[in-house]
Structure formats: C-alpha cells, structure tokens
Amino acid sequence: MAFAETDAQENNTVTVVEERPATPGENEAIEDTQKNNDFRFFYLFGGGFSDPDNFEVDLLAYNHKLFNSKRFFVQYNALRMDVKTYEEDETTIIAVSLGSILANAVFGLLPQAFENDIITSISKPLVWLSSGGTEFTILGFPLWGISIAETHAFKWYIIQNHYYDDEAHYKLRFDDIGYSEEFGLKLGLVLATVSGGVRVEATTKGVDVGWFIKGLVLPIFPDFY
Numbered sequence: 532m533a534f535a536e537t538d539a540q541e542n543n544t545v546t547v548v549e550e551r552p553a554t555p556g557e558n559e560a561i562e563d564t565q566k567n568n569d570f571r572f573f574y575l576f577g578g579g580f581s582d583p584d585n586f587e588v589d590l591l592a593y594n595h596k597l598f599n600s601k602r603f604f605v606q607y608n609a610l611r612m613d614v615k616t617y618e619e620d621e622t623t624i625i626a627v628s629l630g631s632i633l634a635n636a637v638f639g640l641l642p643q644a645f646e647n648d649i650i651t652s653i654s655k656p657l658v659w660l661s662s663g664g665t666e667f668t669i670l671g672f673p674l675w676g677i678s679i680a681e682t683h684a685f686k687w688y689i690i691q692n693h694y695y696d697d698e699a700h701y702k703l704r705f706d707d708i709g710y711s712e713e714f715g716l717k718l719g720l721v722l723a724t725v726s727g728g729v730r731v732e733a734t735t736k737g738v739d740v741g742w743f744i745k746g747l748v749l750p751i752f753p754d755f756y
Contacts, residue, residue: 570595570596571593571594571595571596571752571753572593572594572595572674572750572751572752572753573591573592573593573594573750573751573753574589574591574592574594574724574747574748574749574750574751575590575591575748575749575750575751576588576589576590576591576747576748576749577589577592577724577745577746577747577748578745578746579743579744579745579746580743580744580745581713581730581741581742581743581744581745582730582741582742582743583617583739583741584615584616584617585613585614585615585730585732585739585743586613586614586615587611587612587613587614587745588611588612588613588614589608589610589611589745589747590609590610590611591608591609591610592606592607592608592609592747593606593607593608593609594606594673597665601668601672602667602668602669603665603666603667603668604665604666604668604673604678605659605663605664605665606663606664606665606666606682607658607659607662607663608631608635608662608663608664608682608684609635610631610632610635611631611632611662611684612627612628612629612631612632613627613628613631613684613686613688613711614626614627614628615628615688617736621695622693622694622695623693623694623695624691624692624693624694625691625692625694626688626690626691626692626704626707627688627689627690627691627692628686628687628688628689629687629689629690630661630684630685630686630687630688630689630708631661631662631684631685631686633687634657634658634661634662634685635658635661635662638654638657638658638661639654639658641654641657642654660683660685661684661685662683662684662685663682663683664680664681664682664683665680665681666678666679666680666681666717667679667680671719672719673717673719673724674719674721674750675719675720675721676718676719677716677717677718677719678716678717678719679716679717680714680715680716680717680726680728681712681713681714681715682712682713682726682745683710683711683712683713684710684711685710686707686708686709686710686711686732686734687705687707687708688704688707688708688734689703689704689705690702690703691703691704691707706735707734707735707736708734708735709732709733709734709735709736710732710733710734711730711731711732711733712730712731712732713726713728713729713730713731713743713745714728714729714730715727715728715729715743716728721750722748722749722750723746723747723748723749724746724747724748725744725745725746726744726745726746727742727743727744727745728742728743729741729742729743730742730743
C-alpha cells in the first residue's frame with residue numbers, strides 16, 4: 532500500500548519550463564519578418580492622360596500588400612486631381628475635379644475626430660474608394676514586372692473655367708459629380724510604372740468611354756529608413 536502511494540506522487544510531478552528571452556539576433560529576425568510581411572512603398576508623384584481630353588495629377592500614391600500576398604497589392608492615392616475639357620453651349624469649359632481630395636480628407640480624419648473602432652475599421656475602405664486601385668502581378672513583382680491593374684476615383688468637378696469672349700471666367704459649380712474606373716496592364720520599371728487600358732467615367736453630365744495611359748515615378752520605402 533505504501534509503495535502505491537509513492538508511485539502516484541511520482542507520476543503527478545509537474546514540469547515547469549522557463550521562457551528564455553529572445554537574443555538580439557532573434558529580435559532582428561522577427562523585425563525583418565514583420566517588415567517583409569508589411570512591405571509598403573510610396574510613389575512620389577505621377578500623371579496621366581485619357582481620351583477624351585482628360586488629364587490626371589497624382590501625389591503620394593501609397594501601395595501595400597493585401598492578404599500578405601507578394602502579388603496582390605492595393606493603392607491609395609492621397610492627392611489626385613483631374614482636369615477635363617469639353618464644349619457646352621458653344622463654350623469651351625475646363626473643369627477641375629477636387630472630389631478625391633475632399634473625400635480623402637473627410638474619411639481620413641474620421642478616426643481622429645471620433646476615436647471609434649468601428650469608424651476606424653471602415654475609414655480605410657472609404658479612403659480607398661475615394662481614390663485608389665488594386666493590382667495582381669502576373670510576371671515578376673509590382674516594382675519590376677507586369678500586373679493586371681485597376682484604378683478608380685470619385686469625381687466632383689467644382690472649379691470650372693468658362694472661356695468665351697476671348698476671356699476666362701472662373702465659376703464654382705457643384706452639379707458635375709460622378710465616378711471613374713480604369714482597367715488595364717501595368718508595367719513596373721523599378722523607379723517608375725506605366726499603365727494603360729480602358730477608362731469609363733460616369734457623371735451627371737454624361738458617360739465617357741475611352742483609353743488611358745498614366746505613370747508614377749520615384750518610389751519611397753519608409754520601412755527601410
């Protein structure tokens with residue numbers, strides 16, 4: 532009987548394992564892995580042209596991985612301005628869209644204004660819908676390869692220049708509002724990208740369908756500094 536109690540006590544022993552703190556080399560490896568998983572970069576500026584007679588200017592186009600994929604990237608355009616020209620009542624009109632900039636400012640400031648987890652979680656997709664894009668690399672890598680890409684933007688042509696009587700007349704109008712979508716191929720050239728394809732823009736003034744070509748230059752890598 533005494534032997535049975537002794538065996539039971541020996542079988543119920545608990546082994547305590549002390550956690551060893553990570554070494555400096557292991558910490559560096561963890562940081563490198565996190566940087567690789569969160570790979571991101573900015574294109575400093577860019578621009579483009581699309582038919583019929585539309586121009587685009589971009590500043591600070593932010594790109595990062597989606598779903599931790601090396602081929603699937605999303606893009607946020609912090610500052611995008613579009614300019615179009617058209618004829619109306621025998622008058623040449625040059626219209627400037629600030630819709631993307633205004634929408635980005637509103638949706639980007641929402642988390643700071645309300646500090647709510649739900650608002651914070653929905654602010655990113657709203658900013659992306661204001662002016663952004665997606666791309667899937669089919670050959671190489673986004674910086675040096677070929678990708679299938681789309682970009683989109685909210686348009687609100689607020690500033691309009693009516694040119695008649697040999698003079699420019701600037702007006703503020705709020706009735707030309709809509710959305711544009713561009714789909715095509717994107718070529719990464721390390722220090723720049725060039726993309727082209729089909730563009731569709733639908734606003735309260737009508738629908739335009741045509742081709743586009745655009746580029747972005749000078750990538751910046753914030754995680755490498």
